[in-house]
Amino acid sequence: MSQLAYVAPSSPEEAATALAATGARPLSGGTDLLVQLRAGRVKPDVIVDLKRVAGAIGIREEAGGYVIGGATSGAVLGEHVGLVRAWPGVVEGANLIGSTQVQGRASLAGNLCNASPAADGVPALIAARATCVIVGPNGRREAPVEAIATGPGQTSLSPGEFILEFRLPPRPARASDAYLRLIPRTEMDIAVAGVGVNLVLDAQGRVAQAHVALGAVAPTALLVAEAGAALVGGRLDEASLAAMEAAARAACRPISDKRGTANYRTRIAGVLARRAALIAFARAGGQL
Amino acid sequence: MSKAHVTTTVNGDPVEFLATPGMTLLDALRDELNLTGAKEGCGSGDCGACSVTVDGRLVCSCLVLAPEVEGRRVTTIEGMAQGGQLHMLQQKFLEHAALQCGFCTPGFLVAAKALLDVNPDPTETETRYWLAGNLCRCTGYDKIIRAVMDAAAELRQEKIA
Amino acid sequence: MSETLEKPAAAAVLNVVGTRPIRPDGADKVTGRATYGADFNMPGQLVGKILRSPHAHARIVSIDAGKARGLPGVKAVVTAADFPDLASEMHEGGEQASNLRDLSLNVMARGKALYDGHAVAAVAAVSTEVADAALALIKVTYEVLPHVTEVEDAMASGAPLLHAHLFTEGLPAKPASASNIARRHYNERGDIAQAFAAADVVVEQRYTTQAVHQGYIEPHACVAAWAEDGRCEVWSSSQGQFMVRTYCAKVLGREISDIRVTPAEIGGGFGGKTTVYLEPVALALSRASGHPVKMVMSRDEVFRATGPTSGSVMHVKLGATADGTITAAKVELKFQAGAFPGSPVGAACMTALACYDLANFTITGWDVVTNTPKVAAYRAPGAPIVAFAVESAVDELAVKLGMDPIAIREKNAVHNGTKAAYGPTFQNIGYVETLAAIRDSDHYKAPLGRNQGRGLAVGFWFNIGGESTAAVHIGEDGSAVVVTGNPDIGGSRASMAMMAAETLGLPVERVRPMIADTASIGYSMLTGGSRTTFATGMAVVQAAEQVVAELRKRAAKLWETTVEQVEWKGGQARCLDPAKPDKKPLTLEALAAQSGRMGGPISAQVSLNAQGAGPGFGVHLCDVEVDPDTGRVDVVRYTAAQDVGKAIHPAYVEGQVQGGVAQGVGWALNEAYIFDRDGKMENAGFLDYRMPVASDLPMLDTILVEVPNPRHPFGAKGVGEVPIVPPLAAVANAVRAAIGVRMPDLPLSPPVVLAAMDRRQG
Known part of the structure; x- marks a missing residue:
């Protein structure tokens, strides 16, 4: 029988040391880890609870942007008025992970590092051009969110490394974002497809910057530069929306499984990209 | 061990x-x-x-x-019940027949109380989405939602009084 | 919104029946005190766990449990060798008959594992951790066999055979070779060939549905203790403690008198807890270990190893004249039975055309074994499946004829005096009244929004009576205890207490309903078949009437008059004797207080076999909205009308209707067993077996139509099963109305609906 230890370090350095041990697994919100433990899919020797690490929980403003502790629960994100105003798409992505109960626990760092292709918290973070502050045995480094997951259940983190916090860039005026996903029910499902769109408008109300990220249509969430580029310079006229939709679909390389066929996922990614773009545009104050 | x-x-x-x-x-x-x-x-x-x-x-x-x-x-x-008194939500679940087998009921009550603690005047849609993580196979949710909304209304009245 | 449409003739003066008191077990259930299957523990108990087949079909070559037995803390390992090898024998226990040999083989595989999740061995150990470790040490050598999960594949010649000695029953002659087809059901009337030839319009379609699970939230759980003298105690959550007693005795080769079963609170069953899975295993482990053994299933085990209901392939052909008269019907049903015979296809054949007065039809049903979990009863077993096909077909006829969906059903409706397609002649049914209730509803007249469609469907269920026992005991303070042998699955304690209170003239709060163990009350068939309020309720009322008779006798003695001169009214004996005008009424309290001097305690017990359960009809109306870009379907409005005879506690009757609707909507839209290429269930959890959540549904409006059942003291009919029959078709017909394409394959998941819209656009 396995021996399973539980530690709850208080400093990032202690956490990195504990995580560097063989058989160590990080515990953030635990909403994936405990399910995997129970199903016997993971058999760690030690669980390192990151929630008591200094800086792992909380939201603060720094250098004009927001810093979100990696283990901060979705519920806390949803209650932060300033964050919701600046990054409604990032928050709605995080808030779509599971039920109210799961929201009381699930974190962005956990959602990202669980590395499910369908993680709801991730596309909007990527579209937001967010970065992660990674702490490990060799110190700190910063990486873009899209650099973390490398495939289903796989990350680029080295042994001992964990995500301490996320950094969201400063938000100019006339900017907003949106995240949409499709599930068969209204709640409690894994995304068949998900799309985050982040727009910055110029003074004339035209799209100055656009980032489109897709979830559940490839082994990892995708940042689709062509889809974003299709929106730049216009006011989401039909031609640019159609071009964006086509670019989004062209980037999809999904699998068919119990949750959806490849064709269906690809088609829905386009539908959601268009809808999410329109929502983000309206939120940013754009006029069609 | x-x-x-x-x-x-x-x-x-x-x-x-x-x-x-x-x-x-x-x-x-x-x-x-x-x-x-x-x-x-x-x-x-x-x-x-x-x-x-x-x-x-x-x-x-x-x-x-x-x-x-x-x-x-x-x-x-x-x-949840305090001093031998049922909480308003518990009372309303009984009055509205918001339980059949009763197995999911403790979870619903705990979740509903957490809702009313942060949102004393939820809409039907807000109530349904807040409780979407609580499965009930018996009731079709109708009477549960009514019980929660009714409890919320009574608690608001109590607060005013 | 809910309303009750009462027939004036039924209106008698009732003080308790028809009101909405708080249920007697309410406080326990809102405080977490109520004790369900997994909430009970015995001193010194062990943890029991089951090793399950990872293969859909495999010969069990050998089981080596040596290492597991040697693990410290392991107290017993059992396999099929620890159970008697039973002969084939049918047992009638409630809703569906069971073959005891199959039951035994489903509890523990012998020789072959027949589905992914089939139990092959079990351990008892001092902790969950040790038990899990022991399971991992049991070495089972399997010879994997070809498997078959789909019903038509299983019927094909050359299909992998589950049972070498299964020969199709119900054919004119015994077939020459074994097959997976256990039985053919057949029923006919008139001449369909001639009738189809004479029809103005004919519709014909193949329909499919997938296996779905009852989805009760409480996993199966029990504690069992086998004493050194052979006496056994079982505490478990089930739909019938007597059912558990009988099945445990049979599977273990014991006498019924050896076993006492105490019912725990039951956290939902819907038919799925009308059989045993764990209890005989826990007893065998207890015998082998000398300790009580507790077993609780995981959700994964519930999905993989307990009863779903059948997936199906159906063909329905209907012919009608231009005025909407259905002249001919041809129905063929192929149902998955799972690993052993016994799909509900027989009941499906009987209910298929029960709402229609037809001169010409044939109905054929095939019961087919497959390498999937053995099906168990699920709320009106078989009826929702066939109603999906038949009600879709009737809807198609209405579309083709340009007829209103209620008008075509009224034109062909069964009435009192109609000889039903399944045999009996209907009496005291409320079908056309229920159709009228929907036609008169606001919902039926309400406008629809964009991308919305409205569907209507009807449904029928027999409802049953059967054997029940009830006792009524009067306390010395004049209060009453009502004891029955039926687990309370949805509020039946309330209805039992109410019927007793009404009969005795007591306030309902003065009646305490109890559910007794198998040694403390007479035999009662399980809670199922929508029988409890009808049949057990009848026993309760008769027992209360015997109590009243005794009370009148005692009052007559006190007043020195005849019992005929004593009336029982409002909980009091009243003297009618004109010669004794000074006799003041005697309350129940007063009579109870004197019982010591008047012949002793006042009690009565009635055992009966109730006949005359009135069949039930439901008419459902559903509005959906379809997302034109994704195919997602939202149910936006729903109204269900049902003839309930008389609602004893209307709130719990509404609740039964609403619950049936929600299950039916889930079945229609998202629920389905998904098997991978190896026949393993891919979605054995609530995440991917998508039952409706609160945000998936609107309020579910009900209309209770009360056409009383004269065979019940208060006019009640069974209500629990009818409401799951119409929703599958009501939803599918609504989607058809929204998108203009007939939807013959469930579930109507977003990709399926989007593909149908693509076909329309061509």
Whole structure:
């Protein structure tokens, strides 16, 4: 029988040391880890609870942007008025992970590092051009969110490394974002497809910057530069929306499984990209 | 097999127990503390029957490791009625016949109370989405939603009075 | 919104029946005190766990449990060798008959594992951790066999055979070779060939449905103790403690008198807890270990190893004349039975055309074994499946004829005096009244929004009576205890207490309903078949009437008059004797207080076999909205009308209707067993077996139509099963109305609906 230890370090350095041990697994919100433990899919020797690490929980403003502790629960994100105003798409992505109960626990760092292709918290973070502050045995480094997951259940983190916090860039005026996903029910499902769109408008109300990220249509969430580029310079006229939709679909390389066929996922990614773009545009104050 | 010693607060009372490796808060409540009001319907956070609050935050106790609640405040269904009086939500569940088999009921009540604590005047849609993590197979939810909305209305009236 | 449409003739003066008191077990259930299957523990108990086949079909070559037995803390390991090898024997226990040999083989595989999740061995150990470790040490050598999960594949010649000695029953002659087809059901009337030839319009379609699970939130759980003298105690959550007693005795080769079963609170069943899975295993482990053994299933085990209901392939052909008269019907049903015979296809054949007065039809049903979990009863077993096909076909006829969906059903409706397609002649049914209730509803007249469609469907269920026992005991303070042998699955304690209170003239709060163990009350068939309020309720009322008779006798003695001169009214004996005008009424309290001097305690017990359960009809109306870009379907409005005879506690009757609707909507839209290429269930959890959540549904409006059942003291009919029959078709017909394409394959998941819209656009 396995021996399973539980530690709850208080400093990032202690956490990195504990995580560097063989058989160590990080515990953030635990909403994936405990399910995997129970199903016997993971058999760690030690669980390192990151929630008591200094800086792992909380939201603060720094250098004009927001810093979100990696283990901060979705519920806390949803209650932060300033964050919701600046990054409604990032928050709605995080808030779509599971039920109210799961929201009381699930974190962005956990959602990202669980590395499910369908993680709801991730596309909007990527579209937001967010970065992660990674702490490990060799110190700190910063990486873009899209650099973390490398495939289903796989990350680029080295042994001992964990995500301490996320950094969201400063938000100019006339900017907003949106995240949409499709599930068969209204709640409690894994995304068949998900799309985050982040727009910055110029003074004339035209799209100055656009980032489109897709979830559940490839082994990892995708940042689709062509889809974003299709929106730049216009006011989401039909031609640019159609071009964006086509670019989004062209980037999809999904699998068919119990949750959806490849064709269906690809088609829905386009539908959601268009809808999410329109929502983000309206939120940013754009006029069609 | 090493066990972790956990000191915490449950329904306002200080408690201690020994947690086996991998023991969830749900197991600890049911097997160590004999509080069987929280139920296991799935063990994967998909049914809400094990709902409790930790430091006031609604969670599935099946998705919490028992040692995580060291020094926290846990509340369960057993802590809802106070001084021999049912909570308004409990009373309204009975008046509206919002339960049939009753197995999901403790989870619904704990979740509904957490809703009213943060939103005393929820819309029907807000109530339905807040409770979407609580599965009920008997009622079709109609009477549960009505009971929660009615309890909310009465609690608002009580506050004014 | 809910309303009750009462027939004036039924209106008698009732003080309790028809009101909405708080249920007697309410406080326990809102405080977490109520004790369900997994909430009970015995001193010194062990943890029991089951090792399950990872293969859909495999010969069990050998089981080596040596290492598991040697693990410290392991107290017993059992396999099929620890159970008697039973002969084939049918047992009638409630809703569906069971073959005891199959039951035994489903509890523990012998020789072959027949589905992914089939139990092959079990352990009892001092802890969950040790039990899990022991399971991992049991070495089972399998010879994997070809498997078959789909019903038509299983019927094909050359299909992998589950049972070498299964020969199709119900054919004119015994077939020459074994097959997976266990039985053919057949029923006919008139001449369909001639009738189809004469029809103005004919519709014909193949329909399919998938296996779905009852989805009760409480996993199966029990504690069992086998004492050294052979006496056994079982505490478990089930739909019938007597059912558990009988099945445990049979599977273990014991006498019924050896076993006492105490019912725990039951956290939902819907038919799925009308059989045993764990209890005989826990007893065998207890015998082998000398300790009580507790067993609790995981959700994964519930899905993989307990009863779903059948997936199906159906063909329905209907012919009608231009005025909407259905002249001919041809129905063929192929149902998955799972690993052993016994799909509900027989009941499906009987209910298929029960709402229609037809001169010409044939109905054929095939019961087919497959390498999937053995099906168990699920709420009106078989009826929702066939109603999906038949009600879709009737809807198609209405579309083709340009007829209103209620008008075509009224034109062909069964009435009192109609000889039903399944045999009996209907009496005291409320079908056309229920159709009228929907036609007169606001919902039926309400406008629809964009991308919305409205569907209507009807449904029928027999409802049953059967054997029940009830006892009524009067306390010395004049209160009453009502004891029955039926687990309370949805509020039946309330209806039992109410019927007793009404009969005795007591306030309902003065009646305490109890559910007794198998040694403390007479035999009662399980809670199922919508029988409890009808049949057990009848026993309760008769027992209360015997109590009243005794009370009148005692009052007559006190007043020195004849019992005929004593009336029982409002909980009091009243003297009618004109010669004794000074006799003041005697309350129940007063009579109870004197019982010591008047012949002793006042009690009565009635055992009966109730006949005349009135069949039930439901008419459902559903509005959906379809997302034109994604195919997602939202149910936006729903009204269900049902003839309930008389609602004893209307709130719990509404609740039954609403619950049936929600299950039916889930079945229609998202629920389905998904098997991978190896025949393993891919979605054995609530995450991917998508039952409706609160945000998936609107309020579910109900209309209770009360056409009383004269065979019940208060006019009640069974209500629990009818409401799951119409929703599958009501939803599918609504989607058809929204998108203009007939939807013959469930579930109507977003990709399926989007593909149908693509076909329309061509």
